[in-house]
Amino acid sequence: MPGQAVESQVILVVGGGIAGITAAVEAAETGYDVVLLEKTASLGGRVAQLNRYFPKLCHPTCGLEINFQRLRGNARIKVFTMATLAGLSGARGRYKASVAVSPRHVNANCTACGDCAKASQTQVPNPFNYGMDKVSAAYLPHPMAYPMRYVVAPQVIGTPEADAIRAACKYGAIDLDEQPKTFELAVGAVIWAVGWQPYDAGKIQSYGYGRVANVITNVEMERLASPGGPTQGRIVRLSDGREAKRVALIQCAGSRDYNHLAYCSRICCLGSLKHAAYLREQYADAQVDIYYIDIRAHDKLESFYRKIKADPQVRFIKSKPASISAGENSDPILHGEDTLTRELYDRPYDLIVLATGMEPSAHGVTPALKLSTDDYGFVVPEIDEEAGIFAAGVAAGPLDVSMSVQSATAATLRAIRAVRTNGAAAHKGQA
Amino acid sequence: MRTIAAAPAGSRTYDLNFARWVYQNVDGGDRLSLCMQCGMCSGSCPIGTAMDHGPRKLFMMIRAGMKEAVLTSDTIWNCTQCYNCVVRCPRQIPVTNILQGLATVAVREGYAPEQPTAKFAKAFWFSVKHFGRTDERLVTAFFYFSFGLVEGIKRGLANLPIALRMIKAGRMHLGAPHRAKGAADLRAIIAKAEEIEKRERAQGAQQ
Ligand SMILES: Cc1cc2nc3c(=O)[nH]c(=O)nc-3n(C[C@H](O)[C@H](O)[C@H](O)COP(=O)(O)OP(=O)(O)OC[C@H]3O[C@@H](n4cnc5c(N)ncnc54)[C@H](O)[C@@H]3O)c2cc1C
Numbered sequence: 001m002p003g004q005a006v007e008s009q010v011i012l013v014v015g016g017g018i019a020g021i022t023a024a025v026e027a028a029e030t031g032y033d034v035v036l037l038e039k040t041a042s043l044g045g046r047v048a049q050l051n052r053y054f055p056k057l058c059h060p061t062c063g064l065e066i067n068f069q070r071l072r073g074n075a076r077i078k079v080f081t082m083a084t085l086a087g088l089s090g091a092r093g094r095y096k097a098s099v100a101v102s103p104r105h106v107n108a109n110c111t112a113c114g115d116c117a118k119a120s121q122t123q124v125p126n127p128f129n130y131g132m133d134k135v136s137a138a139y140l141p142h143p144m145a146y147p148m149r150y151v152v153a154p155q156v157i158g159t160p161e162a163d164a165i166r167a168a169c170k171y172g173a174i175d176l177d178e179q180p181k182t183f184e185l186a187v188g189a190v191i192w193a194v195g196w197q198p199y200d201a202g203k204i205q206s207y208g209y210g211r212v213a214n215v216i217t218n219v220e221m222e223r224l225a226s227p228g229g230p231t232q233g234r235i236v237r238l239s240d241g242r243e244a245k246r247v248a249l250i251q252c253a254g255s256r257d258y259n260h261l262a263y264c265s266r267i268c269c270l271g272s273l274k275h276a277a278y279l280r281e282q283y284a285d286a287q288v289d290i291y292y293i294d295i296r297a298h299d300k301l302e303s304f305y306r307k308i309k310a311d312p313q314v315r316f317i318k319s320k321p322a323s324i325s326a327g328e329n330s331d332p333i334l335h336g337e338d339t340l341t342r343e344l345y346d347r348p349y350d351l352i353v354l355a356t357g358m359e360p361s362a363h364g365v366t367p368a369l370k371l372s373t374d375d376y377g378f379v380v381p382e383i384d385e386e387a388g389i390f391a392a393g394v395a396a397g398p399l400d401v402s403m404s405v406q407s408a409t410a411a412t413l414r415a416i417r418a419v420r421t422n423g424a425a426a427h428k429g430q431a
Numbered sequence: 432m433r434t435i436a437a438a439p440a441g442s443r444t445y446d447l448n449f450a451r452w453v454y455q456n457v458d459g460g461d462r463l464s465l466c467m468q469c470g471m472c473s474g475s476c477p478i479g480t481a482m483d484h485g486p487r488k489l490f491m492m493i494r495a496g497m498k499e500a501v502l503t504s505d506t507i508w509n510c511t512q513c514y515n516c517v518v519r520c521p522r523q524i525p526v527t528n529i530l531q532g533l534a535t536v537a538v539r540e541g542y543a544p545e546q547p548t549a550k551f552a553k554a555f556w557f558s559v560k561h562f563g564r565t566d567e568r569l570v571t572a573f574f575y576f577s578f579g580l581v582e583g584i585k586r587g588l589a590n591l592p593i594a595l596r597m598i599k600a601g602r603m604h605l606g607a608p609h610r611a612k613g614a615a616d617l618r619a620i621i622a623k624a625e626e627i628e629k630r631e632r633a634q635g636a637q638q
């Protein structure tokens with residue numbers, strides 16, 4: 001790209017999920033300076049909230065820990081948590097990014113000893129567990145948090161409880177006067193890796209989420225099955241604590257549906273197969289029914305599907321269920337048509353899990369930068385090459401973790417080409 | 432110009448021309464090719480158990496070209512047009528309209544001689560066409576006697592007590608049927624519409 005002077009070679013990465021972390025680490029290890037912004041109090045994104053990864057069912061903390069190590073040891077990376085991009089002006093190679101930071105009220109002196117939490121009485125909904133349980137107003141985002149630092153919830157600021165929290169800290173880490181602030185940065189390229197949010201299951205009216213007891217979503221199932229979850233990993237019903245052994249998993253809950261998300265999120269089939277594995281591992285007598293339109297186990301993931309399918313206690317029922325109603329003993333009842341037999345069923349379950357899709361977080365919150373998005377709100381990855389703005393991970397499309405990592409590496413390469421001063425001409429012409 | 436061709440003859444059990452014909456000639460049929468056989472429509476139907484096939488299977492039968500079986504199915508007649516399936520269909524297929532369109536074809540091409548719903552629709556239409564509104568006695572009598580003289584008398588007698596109570600409550604009147612204002616104009620409009628339809632069908636048959 002001739003004619004454009006590169007004044008800053010800093011690569012700004014927005015979003016600290018697996019895609020953003022990968023992009024930051026790859027760019028820094030290649031020798032470029034990186035600023036990584038994460039909106040929440042800790043890095044890791046949605047991956048930190050998974051119990052296990054398909055297809056090998058290993059723990060996501062493992063993959064994250066490796067990346068945190070790379071991050072920690074690299075002086076080229078600056079991480080800002082509770083921070084987001086508030087504005088962007090300029091052009092490739094000479095952007096002014098304005099960064100907005102919300103107060104955490106805990107500074108770098110924090111040793112994560114937990115004395116502040118003991119001094120706090122107020123309980124706030126725990127976002128890490130999708131609000132299924134509560135945490136103290138002074139809390140660690142989760143056991144694997146990076147940075148390993150507490151947060152004081154805004155709910156208690158200005159109360160005597162906040163003073164007690166400050167008094168309990170032996171390290172002077174509590175800063176109750178911290179205010180929201182904004183600062184400017186000179187950067188050369190931007191990698192947009194803001195990921196996804198679960199589709200709001202309450203919008204699928206006939207499935208009764210939020211209305212009928214013991215109807216949950218797939219992301220909640222990940223937390224239920226996780227040792228750090230609201231039930232310490234026991235898959236039970238939140239209504240009465242009963243073991244959930246007869247479970248229905250509903251595919252395409254609000255996906256491939258013009259009334260909701262018109263596209264396939266690609267990972268939910270594998271997600272539910274994984275949930276079947278969680279249940280079968282936990283209860284020898286579990287009966288799992290997977291309701292599907294068609295199972296989309298892409299590429300190498302077909303073998304995981306075959307393995308689960310071979311289990312006689314996991315039934316596959318070709319049907320998009322029509323509705324869910326409340327039955328006796330808080331059992332939700334599933335209604336629909338089995339399309340292979342034409343049987344109209346009304347089946348009670350202990351628990352029904354809605355496999356909702358991934359909606360781009362970019363949806364409606366895209367700030368000053370004008371990103372090109374497809375019909376569904378995913379950022380078109382290459383289109384802003386001239387501008388030096390690139391998308392990675394689920395911000396660019398519904399991807400699993402390995403694909404998100406690949407897309408982040410690709411975005412990093414493009415960003416490096418965009419800020420390279422010497423070889424800029426080679427970028428378009430000869431490449 | 433629009434033409435209304437007769438559906439391809441059902442000489443074979445499977446005739447793929449029938450699917451194409453439905454896509455092109457039945458209201459909403461063009462969206463049928465989007466159907467992914469998920470079962471949302473049949474599962475959502477409040478009277479699904481009263482249908483031989485249900486919409487999802489019927490749509491598959493259309494695709495398979497099973498004209499005879501489709502046009503003699505009770506699914507197209509038992510639909511109450513509640514639109515539950517239409518609002519829930521993930522592909523936004525106007526299921527109700529398609530069923531209704533198929534019912535029209537079934538009547539026109541003589542596939543539904545014994546369908547009670549078809550008989551009732553004819554009785555209803557007779558009253559509206561001639562008087563501009565429905566007359567309970569006319570519709571009922573027309574409907575009952577369409578099953579034959581003996582059956583008509585039987586059904587009439589069985590419902591006599593209800594009729595008497597309705598008269599007593601002022602819900603049914605004696606004497607000539609009420610006419611809507613401008614019933615004659617309505618008749619002229621309908622006559623014109625029928626003439627156009629006849630012309631279009633004649634053209635369709637020629638093609
Ligand atoms: C139920 C379920 C189970 C799954 N299981 C698996 C599995 O087993 N294996 C697998 O490979 N994949 C799985 N996935 C998919 C996996 O979660 C995604 O591939 C992965 O989260 C993508 O990472 P990401 O970094 O693109 O996005 P995210 O994980 O969403 O990370 C984005 C980050 O950006 C931050 N952010 C958002 N907006 C802003 C902003 N404006 N400013 C700054 N930061 C922002 C967010 O807080 C977040 O930390 C599953 C998905 C679901 C729904």
